[in-house]
Amino acid sequence: MLTRPASPSPARRRLLKTAGASAALATLGAPLALHAQAGPKLRIGYWPIAAGLPFYAAVELGYFKEAGLNVEPLKFAGAQQIMEGMLSDRCDGSANGTGSANIAIGEIAAPGSFKIFCSNPSNAKHVLDEVIVPAGSTAKTMADLKGKRVGSGPGIQNVTLAKTVLERGGATGATVVELPIGQHVAALAAGQLDGCYTLEPTGTIGRMNGTTRVLEAGVIARYVLGDPMAPWFGGSASLTSALIKKNPAEAKKFIAAYAKGVAYVRSKPDEARQYMKGYTAIEGPLTGEVPLAAYMMYDEFKPADIAHFQKFFDLFSEKGIFSSRLMVETMLYKG
Numbered sequence: 001m002l003t004r005p006a007s008p009s010p011a012r013r014r015l016l017k018t019a020g021a022s023a024a025l026a027t028l029g030a031p032l033a034l035h036a037q038a039g040p041k042l043r044i045g046y047w048p049i050a051a052g053l054p055f056y057a058a059v060e061l062g063y064f065k066e067a068g069l070n071v072e073p074l075k076f077a078g079a080q081q082i083m084e085g086m087l088s089d090r091c092d093g094s095a096n097g098t099g100s101a102n103i104a105i106g107e108i109a110a111p112g113s114f115k116i117f118c119s120n121p122s123n124a125k126h127v128l129d130e131v132i133v134p135a136g137s138t139a140k141t142m143a144d145l146k147g148k149r150v151g152s153g154p155g156i157q158n159v160t161l162a163k164t165v166l167e168r169g170g171a172t173g174a175t176v177v178e179l180p181i182g183q184h185v186a187a188l189a190a191g192q193l194d195g196c197y198t199l200e201p202t203g204t205i206g207r208m209n210g211t212t213r214v215l216e217a218g219v220i221a222r223y224v225l226g227d228p229m230a231p232w233f234g235g236s237a238s239l240t241s242a243l244i245k246k247n248p249a250e251a252k253k254f255i256a257a258y259a260k261g262v263a264y265v266r267s268k269p270d271e272a273r274q275y276m277k278g279y280t281a282i283e284g285p286l287t288g289e290v291p292l293a294a295y296m297m298y299d300e301f302k303p304a305d306i307a308h309f310q311k312f313f314d315l316f317s318e319k320g321i322f323s324s325r326l327m328v329e330t331m332l333y334k335g
Helices: 010-017 023-027 052-062 077-088 101-107 155-169 179-188 204-208 217-224 243-246 248-267 269-276 284-288 304-320
Strands: 041-046 070-075 093-099 114-119 128-134 150-154 173-179 194-200 212-216 235-240
Touching: 041 077, 052 070, 052 093, 052 155, 052 179, 052 235, 052 248, 052 269, 077 093, 077 101, 077 235, 101 114, 101 155, 101 235, 101 304, 114 243, 114 248, 128 179, 128 204, 128 217, 150 155, 150 179, 150 243, 155 173, 155 194, 155 217, 155 304, 179 194, 179 204, 179 212, 204 212, 204 284, 212 217, 235 243, 235 248, 243 248, 248 269, 269 284
Parallel strands: 041 070, 041 093, 150 173, 150 194
Antiparallel strands: 093 235, 114 235, 128 194, 128 212
């Protein structure tokens, strides 16, 4: 059983002062066990969505074991909880799919704590984010959700992006309702919501069971970055700076093995899909239908990519979610 300290650590106190973080912290409570590390055990947090596929594949194909690493996957309820786990030394890193803005909030609270080594960009082609509506909805554009109730995944990144997309898409007066992503399709089918800003595989699930349809995909690239084909670096894999400093050799081996997982997904996407089973709720026919994310390792970023990443971060500064402007380049792993 997890034993919590009687009083918050300095890092947690700083986090509580960061705008938007306090509400997310209220949901913390994933039942994780503390593990004694015998020859270092690398505890990697993941959110059970398709974007974490390179990590799942690397575990199942033995890439980490081949590198002589003892890697323990830890399932979390959300990206905010993964970031909190890294800050509190309950895990050493995050798999792809962990919200980049959530990681950034932790970095602002405790500067120098996180290093991003891989991100999963999405857009209108590599679909992760979308707005969906009931199959029978008359909505044809984002503006048709004006004054409606629109669902969003939980956490400050999802809610901020949902509000921004609706606002910039002309859906003024819409009410954003936080709801676990796994409940989006059911809420739309039951008439409880008029639309949802969501992440795949939600849109695919709704399409396959005939209850929802995609109103627009790649909405962050379009409404936040200004180009439907721009890369939105919404999720990232990272390691704590503490791990990198304490075990630099193991950190390099881990990133190299993770890169093998990325290369495998890129070269054999259809074969790789099978490794979503057991880590996510994606299985059966859905495995072959859900869109796959793109991936970019730290040494593949070009100046234009960093500029798009920075524009995404700057939205959170403009909205007052980040207490200070955070430069993406300071968070990227340097090798």
